[in-house]
Amino acid sequence: MLVRFTKMHGLGNDFMVVDLVTQRVRFSEDKVKKLADRHLGIGFDQLLLVEPPANPDMDFRYRIFNADGSEVEHCGNGARCFARFVRDKRLTTKDEIHVETANGQAVLRIRDHQQVEVNMGAPELQPANIPFQAEQASPTYEVEVGNESVTLSAVSMGNPHGVLVVDNVDSAPVETLGPLLEPHSRFPAKANIGFMQVVSPSEVRLRVYERGAGETMACGTGACAAVVAGRLRGLLDETVRVNLPGGVLKISWKGGENDPVMMTGPTATVFEGQIYL
Numbered sequence: 001m002l003v004r005f006t007k008m009h010g011l012g013n014d015f016m017v018v019d020l021v022t023q024r025v026r027f028s029e030d031k032v033k034k035l036a037d038r039h040l041g042i043g044f045d046q047l048l049l050v051e052p053p054a055n056p057d058m059d060f061r062y063r064i065f066n067a068d069g070s071e072v073e074h075c076g077n078g079a080r081c082f083a084r085f086v087r088d089k090r091l092t093t094k095d096e097i098h099v100e101t102a103n104g105q106a107v108l109r110i111r112d113h114q115q116v117e118v119n120m121g122a123p124e125l126q127p128a129n130i131p132f133q134a135e136q137a138s139p140t141y142e143v144e145v146g147n148e149s150v151t152l153s154a155v156s157m158g159n160p161h162g163v164l165v166v167d168n169v170d171s172a173p174v175e176t177l178g179p180l181l182e183p184h185s186r187f188p189a190k191a192n193i194g195f196m197q198v199v200s201p202s203e204v205r206l207r208v209y210e211r212g213a214g215e216t217m218a219c220g221t222g223a224c225a226a227v228v229a230g231r232l233r234g235l236l237d238e239t240v241r242v243n244l245p246g247g248v249l250k251i252s253w254k255g256g257e258n259d260p261v262m263m264t265g266p267t268a269t270v271f272e273g274q275i276y277l
């Protein structure tokens with residue numbers, strides 16, 4: 001079957017986006033892995049599927065698969081591209097788009113200059129709901145990894161994140177600690193691991209070793225989790241400029257447990273394609 005797709009990215013975090021409103025295609029875990037391969041397939045960090053909503057109050061269902069084939073709960077950079085995609089494909093004419101995800105909802109607002117603002121919902125800090133193994137919620141936790149103990153924050157933005165504060169992201173042990181912490185037993189569903197350098201209370205630098213994809217050029221939920229972690233530690237203001245290898249996101253969080261994290265950033269469409277599946 002010939003399937004239409006669009007290749008997009010959010011700050012270099014790249015996606016294959018497929019309209020399953022006007023097309024009907026099944027993606028097995030193995031098929032996702034093959035399509036994600038940057039030599040044998042199309043190549044992407046995540047596959048994003050646009051589906052009709054199960055809940056009639058929503059505009060779309062938003063499904064996300066990592067390059068390793070695993071289906072996950074959220075993708076922030078993907079949410080911005082999702083909004084741009086459904087508008088460009090005339091699947092909606094709305095400027096405010098409500099989507100349901102695997103375990104939550106997000107509100108996507110089209111701004112000008114290809115900028116999209118996403119209400120990412122409130123962060124989840126209760127260990128059992130992240131999930132993270134700990135007796136009680138805390139701004140930081142000590143985790144034994146390899147032959148050392150690291151201090152990290154544990155936050156869910158729908159998907160699990162561990163966030164470490166480092167002196168300099170350029171020399172941070174992303175390649176060594178990322179692969180050890182992503183599958184760590186303290187994170188029963190694995191985790192995305194962020195390495196954050198605090199430049200000032202309103203600016204950070206961030207690298208993320210993503211669950212199921214490895215280090216990416218940007219991670220939207222990772223940027224949200226990093227700002228939440230920094231605020232819990234008393235290091236950051238309400239609105240923060242997050243500098244990722246692929247570019248800049250603006251993240252805001254008032255700090256209340258029910259306050260949503262707001263993310264604003266760019267989207268880009270690279271090419272349209274068709275592939276036999």
Ligand SMILES: N[C@H](CCC[C@H](N)C(=O)O)C(=O)O
Pocket residue numbers: 013045046064066072073074075076077078159160192210211212213216218219220221222
């Ligand atoms: N690797 C993530 C999903 C993609 C998140 C990231 N690309 C973003 O922009 O939030 C996970 O397994 O939870």
